[in-house]
Amino acid sequence: MKAIVWTGYGSPDVLQLREVAKPAPKANELLVKIRATTVTTGDCEMRNLRFPYWIRLPMRAFIGLRKPTRITIPGNYLAGEIEAVGADVTRFQVGDQIFSTTLFGFSAYAEYTCVPENGAIAIKPATVSYEEAAPVGLGGLEALHFLRIAAVQPGEKVLINGAGGSIGTYGIQIAKYFGAEVTAVDSGEKLAKLRDVGADQVIDYTQEDFTKNGQRYDVIFDIIGKSPFAASVRSLNPGGRYLIANPTGPLQFVRGKWASRQSDKKVLFEMTSPTAKDLAFLAELMAAGKLRTVIDRSYSLAQIPDAHRYVEAGQKVGNVTVTIEHAS
Numbered sequence: 001m002k003a004i005v006w007t008g009y010g011s012p013d014v015l016q017l018r019e020v021a022k023p024a025p026k027a028n029e030l031l032v033k034i035r036a037t038t039v040t041t042g043d044c045e046m047r048n049l050r051f052p053y054w055i056r057l058p059m060r061a062f063i064g065l066r067k068p069t070r071i072t073i074p075g076n077y078l079a080g081e082i083e084a085v086g087a088d089v090t091r092f093q094v095g096d097q098i099f100s101t102t103l104f105g106f107s108a109y110a111e112y113t114c115v116p117e118n119g120a121i122a123i124k125p126a127t128v129s130y131e132e133a134a135p136v137g138l139g140g141l142e143a144l145h146f147l148r149i150a151a152v153q154p155g156e157k158v159l160i161n162g163a164g165g166s167i168g169t170y171g172i173q174i175a176k177y178f179g180a181e182v183t184a185v186d187s188g189e190k191l192a193k194l195r196d197v198g199a200d201q202v203i204d205y206t207q208e209d210f211t212k213n214g215q216r217y218d219v220i221f222d223i224i225g226k227s228p229f230a231a232s233v234r235s236l237n238p239g240g241r242y243l244i245a246n247p248t249g250p251l252q253f254v255r256g257k258w259a260s261r262q263s264d265k266k267v268l269f270e271m272t273s274p275t276a277k278d279l280a281f282l283a284e285l286m287a288a289g290k291l292r293t294v295i296d297r298s299y300s301l302a303q304i305p306d307a308h309r310y311v312e313a314g315q316k317v318g319n320v321t322v323t324i325e326h327a328s
């Protein structure tokens, strides 16, 4: 089969289209014929290890110290069709159309991969394309996770910082589904699209600092970890929650714990733990027309290095998807 092989840490040139062995499912696994995947900002950060120092070393230990050796095919999110199942599989059958996050199994930039049946996998609604389903395993799950731990209530004011990307465009819609009034913050050219998916107010961060405009919010969801800490906490209403999806370092955890003790405001960091149940919930929202995937561009498997270049340029709104064609 064809796959994108990760040959080193560095520029998108380290990603090379190669012929590799097609995997065979173990007893508890599904063999998935992948129809679509997505290239995310996280994939680009992983490719060149552009992480804070405290994450870089564990990542190298997991993927390969000098170059990727334990993980050789990148990609964490996929949608496709089950081609074969292992002997012990009971939840799925051949022909099911599913979407999934492979998490630390990676291997989604390929024609086929194997995933354990008890992983974060859900049936794709028939009305949703593979390209629309694949990115939900990142943006949809992350947004749902954080907005749930904030226990967003109807009528609350939610501000989403970095709202123009994958997590943000799903986050706007999920916060609206929970009944919130949503303010989306991103760069100017993305704001019309953010209104289109449901944002009530938009702020261009290059023109305005949301912590200095006199507004107060019940929830501030900082997806990219660029909001000023103290000023953001001050911009919360009493009982407000500050969600930090991309913590900058251990000091922020300490400040967060301290700030949460000093008042009734909460600073929340908790990592996402993707589940099949949450993916199924998001599938229901999509099937009901309450959640849609914003697709900026789509590429082929061979064009994944170009997709990385485009994502890294920072211009995408929502998601960049990859359509995987099969000869038969």
Ligand SMILES: NC(=O)c1ccc[n+]([C@@H]2O[C@H](COP(=O)([O-])OP(=O)(O)OC[C@H]3O[C@@H](n4cnc5c(N)ncnc54)[C@H](OP(=O)(O)O)[C@@H]3O)[C@@H](O)[C@H]2O)c1
Pocket: 040, 041, 042, 045, 138, 139, 142, 161, 162, 163, 164, 165, 166, 167, 168, 185, 186, 187, 190, 205, 223, 224, 226, 245, 246, 271, 272, 313, 314, 315, 316, 318
């Ligand atoms: N917590 C977790 O477990 C977890 C999981 C997955 C991903 N992540 C991380 O979360 C981050 C976001 O993910 P994503 O896929 O949604 O990213 P994305 O698609 O790149 O979206 C990020 C958005 O933030 C905007 N932005 C950049 N600087 C900003 C600023 N100072 N103020 C406001 N907006 C700004 C970007 O727009 P411009 O470029 O136009 O400024 C872009 O639209 C990534 O770094 C990813 O690695 C965390």
